[in-house]
Amino acid sequence: MTAPRPVDLALRARWILPMEPGCVLDDHALVVDEGRIVDLLPAADLSARFAPREHATFARHVLMPGLVNAHTHAAMTLLRGIADDVPLDAWLRDHIWPRESAFVTPEFVHDGATLAAVEMLRGGITCCSDMYFYPDAAAQAFDAAGLRAVIGLPVLDFPTPYASDADDYLRVGLAARDALKHLPRLTWMLAPHAPYTVGDAAFARIVTYARQLDLPIQTHLQETRAELDEALARTGETELARLDRLGATGPNFVAIHAVHLGAGDRERLATQRCSVVHCPASNMKLASGIAPVAGLVAQGIDVALGTDGAASNNRLDLFAEMRLAALLAKVATGDAAALPAAAVLHMATLGGARVLSLEASIGSLVPGKQADVVAVDLGEIDDAPVYDPISHLVHVASRERVSDVWVAGERVVRDRVPVRVDVPALAARTRLWQQKLR
Amino acid sequence: MTAPRPVDLALRARWILPMEPGCVLDDHALVVDEGRIVDLLPAADLSARFAPREHATFARHVLMPGLVNAHTHAAMTLLRGIADDVPLDAWLRDHIWPRESAFVTPEFVHDGATLAAVEMLRGGITCCSDMYFYPDAAAQAFDAAGLRAVIGLPVLDFPTPYASDADDYLRVGLAARDALKHLPRLTWMLAPHAPYTVGDAAFARIVTYARQLDLPIQTHLQETRAELDEALARTGETELARLDRLGATGPNFVAIHAVHLGAGDRERLATQRCSVVHCPASNMKLASGIAPVAGLVAQGIDVALGTDGAASNNRLDLFAEMRLAALLAKVATGDAAALPAAAVLHMATLGGARVLSLEASIGSLVPGKQADVVAVDLGEIDDAPVYDPISHLVHVASRERVSDVWVAGERVVRDRVPVRVDVPALAARTRLWQQKLR
Numbered sequence: 001m002t003a004p005r006p007v008d009l010a011l012r013a014r015w016i017l018p019m020e021p022g023c024v025l026d027d028h029a030l031v032v033d034e035g036r037i038v039d040l041l042p043a044a045d046l047s048a049r050f051a052p053r054e055h056a057t058f059a060r061h062v063l064m065p066g067l068v069n070a071h072t073h074a075a076m077t078l079l080r081g082i083a084d085d086v087p088l089d090a091w092l093r094d095h096i097w098p099r100e101s102a103f104v105t106p107e108f109v110h111d112g113a114t115l116a117a118v119e120m121l122r123g124g125i126t127c128c129s130d131m132y133f134y135p136d137a138a139a140q141a142f143d144a145a146g147l148r149a150v151i152g153l154p155v156l157d158f159p160t161p162y163a164s165d166a167d168d169y170l171r172v173g174l175a176a177r178d179a180l181k182h183l184p185r186l187t188w189m190l191a192p193h194a195p196y197t198v199g200d201a202a203f204a205r206i207v208t209y210a211r212q213l214d215l216p217i218q219t220h221l222q223e224t225r226a227e228l229d230e231a232l233a234r235t236g237e238t239e240l241a242r243l244d245r246l247g248a249t250g251p252n253f254v255a256i257h258a259v260h261l262g263a264g265d266r267e268r269l270a271t272q273r274c275s276v277v278h279c280p281a282s283n284m285k286l287a288s289g290i291a292p293v294a295g296l297v298a299q300g301i302d303v304a305l306g307t308d309g310a311a312s313n314n315r316l317d318l319f320a321e322m323r324l325a326a327l328l329a330k331v332a333t334g335d336a337a338a339l340p341a342a343a344v345l346h347m348a349t350l351g352g353a354r355v356l357s358l359e360a361s362i363g364s365l366v367p368g369k370q371a372d373v374v375a376v377d378l379g380e381i382d383d384a385p386v387y388d389p390i391s392h393l394v395h396v397a398s399r400e401r402v403s404d405v406w407v408a409g410e411r412v413v414r415d416r417v418p419v420r421v422d423v424p425a426l427a428a429r430t431r432l433w434q435q436k437l438r
Numbered sequence: 439m440t441a442p443r444p445v446d447l448a449l450r451a452r453w454i455l456p457m458e459p460g461c462v463l464d465d466h467a468l469v470v471d472e473g474r475i476v477d478l479l480p481a482a483d484l485s486a487r488f489a490p491r492e493h494a495t496f497a498r499h500v501l502m503p504g505l506v507n508a509h510t511h512a513a514m515t516l517l518r519g520i521a522d523d524v525p526l527d528a529w530l531r532d533h534i535w536p537r538e539s540a541f542v543t544p545e546f547v548h549d550g551a552t553l554a555a556v557e558m559l560r561g562g563i564t565c566c567s568d569m570y571f572y573p574d575a576a577a578q579a580f581d582a583a584g585l586r587a588v589i590g591l592p593v594l595d596f597p598t599p600y601a602s603d604a605d606d607y608l609r610v611g612l613a614a615r616d617a618l619k620h621l622p623r624l625t626w627m628l629a630p631h632a633p634y635t636v637g638d639a640a641f642a643r644i645v646t647y648a649r650q651l652d653l654p655i656q657t658h659l660q661e662t663r664a665e666l667d668e669a670l671a672r673t674g675e676t677e678l679a680r681l682d683r684l685g686a687t688g689p690n691f692v693a694i695h696a697v698h699l700g701a702g703d704r705e706r707l708a709t710q711r712c713s714v715v716h717c718p719a720s721n722m723k724l725a726s727g728i729a730p731v732a733g734l735v736a737q738g739i740d741v742a743l744g745t746d747g748a749a750s751n752n753r754l755d756l757f758a759e760m761r762l763a764a765l766l767a768k769v770a771t772g773d774a775a776a777l778p779a780a781a782v783l784h785m786a787t788l789g790g791a792r793v794l795s796l797e798a799s800i801g802s803l804v805p806g807k808q809a810d811v812v813a814v815d816l817g818e819i820d821d822a823p824v825y826d827p828i829s830h831l832v833h834v835a836s837r838e839r840v841s842d843v844w845v846a847g848e849r850v851v852r853d854r855v856p857v858r859v860d861v862p863a864l865a866a867r868t869r870l871w872q873q874k875l876r
Contacts, residue, residue: 077822078823080822080823080825080834081824081825081826081829081830081833081834082825082826084778084779084826084829084833085774085775085776085778085779086774086775087773087774087775088774091774115819115822118819118820119819119820122819122820123820225772281765283769284765284766284768284769285764285765285768285774285833286768286774287768287769287771287772287773287774287776288769289769289772290769313833314829314830314833314834315820315833315834320761323758324762324765326723327719327722327723327762328722330722330723330724330725331721331722331725331726331727331728333725334663334725334727335525335725336523336524336525336526336529336723336724336725337523337524337525338523338725340522340523341522341523381553381556381557381560381861381864381865382556382557382560382561382753384515384518384553384865384868384869384872385516385518385868385869385871385872385875386519386872387518387519387520387872387876388519388520388522391519391522391752392519392752395519395522395723395751395752395753396518396519396752396753398836398837398838399836400836400838423819426819427819427822430819430822430823431822431823433823434822434823434824434825437823438825
């Protein structure tokens with residue numbers, strides 16, 4: 001008999017939900033070493049096999065993979081709730097864009113992204129995909145807070161204080177990537193804002209860069225009915241058809257929103273093996289529409305969940321998005337069996353990892369993957385009785401039930417307190433921004 | 439100058455939202471004596487005018503009226519999440535009704551209603567309207583927990599262990615009311631289950647009792663498309679038209695759900711001054727449909743919010759219902775301005791009180807009304823920045839932000855802990871029920 005293997009960490013819990021397989025394991029332990037998952041085994045077998053240097057027991061909790069927020073504009077937390085109950089056009093034109101052009105600087109992005117990182121980590125999100133100006137400032141904020149992130153390098157055809165034209169956006173974005181490539185929790189995507197703000201010439205260059213650098217492409221796509229109708233009226237084809245023609249679609253193409261799909265678009269997404277990010281709260285709040293998510297999933301299209309920015313949500317809360325996705329799919333299809341809780345949890349974890357090209361390293365609690373783990377307390381009296389922890393994670397638990405969070409085996413939230421960020425200092429900086437932005 | 443008036447309690451808060459008026463007051467104090475609100479005034483003026491025996495300050499909180507859950511089946515908390523992702527018919531026939539007929543006793547109702555009362559109070563709900571078997575058991579559970587409640591006396595045409603026919607339901611229900619009439623936090627309604635389970639003869643008697651005893655009537659109405667279609671096919675009229683013909687409609691008539699309204703039904707609700715209870719989570723989860731709430735409100739119909747039972751929700755959480763109501767109205771109408779946050783808060787407080795015929799005593803923080811008050815913490819880092827507390831109460835706050843709750847001036851939740859209920863004992867009883875029901 002061999003001696004127990006020394007490892008960094010063992011986490012024992014009432015339930016563990018590894019996602020691969022999708023079942024719930026009772027009283028198991030997750031073993032972590034050097035940031036990666038080493039084993040998942042019955043708690044009774046732990047001490048014979050492993051000698052963990054740190055050991056924690058979560059008697060009322062589910063341990064599960066960290067949630068993946070596949071679309072956000074993190075820095076917009078500073079604009080949380082600044083303009084509700086306004087249609088999308090007026091919301092952008094009268095409230096968001098004027099403040100962005102006046103105030104968005106690297107400091108704004110850094111502070112807003114730090115605020116977002118703290119909110120996301122406390123809510124069990126261990127990886128986000130971001131799209132905003134000054135992505136280098138956001139990248140550094142995420143890395144400092146301990147959050148894993150996919151950094152979208154934004155591209156627009158029109159000038160902003162951040163860059164002057166599509167070539168300039170690409171130039172400064174790729175320079176940011178070169179400068180920060182060494183940070184292990186970050187990966188990178190090209191992020192043309194939307195087909196209606198980026199022309200054919202720029203998309204052609206983006207496609208070339210994507211192939212040469214093996215970078216995925218993410219873009220807002222057909223978020224509103226008006227957007228789809230205008231594209232059809234102007235060009236005779238849907239935006240997706242146009243991007244397909246330009247060579248942008250494929251397994252590395254992520255369509256954000258995809259609320260309004262024209263004739264052939266669903267087949268196009270499926271045959272090109274594109275992914276979709278579903279943002280139910282934002283689509284509802286801005287009255288954009290209901291994405292046909294149950295149908296997309298049935299067609300085998302990978303669907304992830306996203307919060308969008310806090311200005312249109314107003315929180316970065318994947319528990320809320322999970323529940324909304326489940327409820328919305330049921331009422332939209334008229335089928336109470338649509339998008340069961342397990343399917344929604346998949347979208348929020350392994351599905352999200354796949355959409356972000358991170359499936360090999362995160363999204364499930366499988367030996368060899370990064371130890372991105374969340375402990376969710378289901379032992380409050382409001383949870384009782386718990387017949388099915390998967391149902392409770394989607395329909396009963398709020399993000400406040402997340403007690404502890406690990407990224408790459410490092411505990412970044414301990415009993416609801418972010419470990420790496422000075423929260424009172426962050427709150428003070430946020431109050432200064434609020435005074436300016438109001 | 440007179441000496442300050444001795445009073446029981448003063449609550450000072452960062453913000454107070456009295457609902458009448460609908461604005462947010464900065465740094466005010468609420469003064470309570472003998473269970474009722476005495477004054478609402480700038481905090482700076484408090485000490486000159488009042489000498490409170492107890493004084494509490496909530497520097498990061500909104501104080502607001504307790505939330506009103508205008509429709510639930512409280513005891514069904516014991517069936518929380520026992521069967522998800524199942525269409526309404528099969529859900530009732532295969533999962534709920536068999537368990538109800540096997541297990542529902544006064545003890546089941548008492549324990550389930552106690553569990554519900556604790557969950558609701560901790561989530562800021564100070565008044566619920568309940569409809570279930572053995573209403574006397576629920577009434578005693580609510581009263582013991584300190585929750586205000588409207589007790590629906592259920593009526594069905596078919597026998598259950600609780601009663602044998604419509605006359606028997608009415609007899610035992612009214613006897614329960616007679617026995618418990620002295621409890622000041624309780625009021626009473628007649629609660630025929632639904633038009634399709636209660637025939638004309640029984641409805642005629644219910645209308646007579648309602649008039650003689652001055653009791654409102656609440657009933658499930660046109661929850662599903664199939665229900666409306668069957669009524670039209672069978673009788674040539676909608677259920678609402680039939681109830682109108684039978685004399686049941688009027689200012690004391692509460693239509694629960696009202697998802698599918700036929701020709702003339704909206705006008706019928708408006709001209710008869712009926713009320714509606716909107717249950718967005720339940721209607722979405724069971725794929726029943728989307729009630730035309732923004733339209734009903736625009737017609738001047740009083741609309742309240744309800745959670746429905748925990749078996750179809752799966753939580754009794756009015757913060758969740760507020761957000762769902764706002765988001766759903768926007769996406770259903772295609773109008774981002776539909777049902778603004780203030781309108782939703784009204785539905786959850788003063789609107790709910792009006793629907794339950796309790797407007798004279800609860801629903802707003804106005805001198806003379808009962809001191810049913812909730813403190814909601816908006817000072818967490820996830821809330822920052824707070825531009826508009828009303829927006830945050832609907833779109834950002836989870837029920838976990840409720841710290842303290844008063845009913846009739848009595849603090850029934852103190853720093854998230856229910857004061858009157860032995861929570862460990864309740865948890866143990868819930869585990870016993872879970873073992874039986876599984």
